[in-house]
Amino acid sequence: MKYKYQLDKTSKKYVCPNCNKKTFVRFVDTLTGNYLNTIDGRCDRETKCGYFKKPESNQIVIQKYDCNTKQVKPSYHTNILIKKFGCNYKNNHFVSYLLKHFAPIDVKQVIKKYFIGTSNHWAGATVFWQIDQNINIKAGKIMLYDCNTGNRIKQPHNHISWMHKKLKLNQFVLQQCLFGLHNLCDYDTSNTLCVVESEKTAIIMSIIIPSNLWLATGSKSGFKEELLKPIKNYKIIAYPDKSEFNSWNKRAEELIKKGYRIRCSNLLENLTVDNGYDLADYLMKRTA
Structure with missing residues (x-):
């Protein structure tokens, strides 16, 4: 380009x-x-x-594309943004929610592990950085949660935005990666990686079951080879939200044919719960 x-x-x-x-x-x-x-x-x-x-x-x-990949070169954020937005946790609604349910030392560790940030884009908003396995900062996803329930704020509109929009980087080329991927260097191919949909779930599960690396696709449609390719050589368990098992399992079967060691859990699909219910919802309710 x-x-x-x-x-x-x-x-x-x-x-x-x-x-x-x-x-x-x-x-x-x-x-x-x-x-x-x-x-x-x-x-x-x-x-x-x-x-x-x-x-x-x-x-x-x-505008030029790579003749082999047909992809536009992605943009990256600078490392200084991690430090700039890595503060003001007392006014971070998601962090406040975590502190209501987990020990401060565990919350502090997970903030450090995933570089959780705080944004004033909306009062109390959280920044989830997407950092790839080469420590390139590919995106900053800004979201707003209720500090008491831990649910995303969807009224009067869905509170999701991106750091490049907040910073008015009009030429920023967004190409996402799995949330938490930068932690891959601490795990070898004998470890099991767990993939969920939401960043919130990956963080909560990292506190509850810290022995595994928890990654998030960021959306239902994010469970695809484009994002999973960096973890192809690892053992992978995918935990889709309630009602998404058939879709995710179909993709998992396609990836198995390509050499991926991946399986899709039907744990939530067998529960009598609302659509959209996720693994963190299930475990948080059980421990309440």
Whole structure:
């Protein structure tokens, strides 16, 4: 994908307007070859500085796809955002809910393990970062929960948004990954990985059964090979929400033919509960 303005591909560096170090890569006009200005660009000190300002108007000149994959190159968030939004947990409704049911030390550990964040996009909102196995931050999903029930707020509208929208990164190319995938480095192929739908369920199950790595697809449709490919060599148990077993099991059978070691649990399907009921709902109710 080629835009009118692109980061300079030469080795030239300028003084960063944020940290004042000579580590700043400026944007270049691809039509004229001239630098755009002194504030639009990216600092190479991604961890210690993280400054990255894109041009406000950067229309596409030519859009190119990889001839082999037919995919657009994904965008990534900078690491500094993890620290920036990794605070203010007293005003995080989801964290407040966890503290009502689990020991503070367990909640602290799971916050650290999954890099749970807090956003003021809505008062009390939570950020779930999607970080891949190579520690690339592919997305930040913002959601709002009720601090007492732990249920998502769906009225007067469904409270789900994305960090790139909040930050107004208009050219951000979103390509998601499994939530929790960055923890894969702590597990080998002898471990069993558990896949659920929601981030909330993965986090709660990580506290209840910490011996397994719990991952989330983020949606019903997220149970697909595109997201599961990084964990192909692991033993996988999928726990679909109530009413989703047939759909997920069908996909699991297709993946087995491709060499995946995966099975789909029908635990919830055999219970007399409402559609959408998930594993965390089941275990939280049993321990209440």
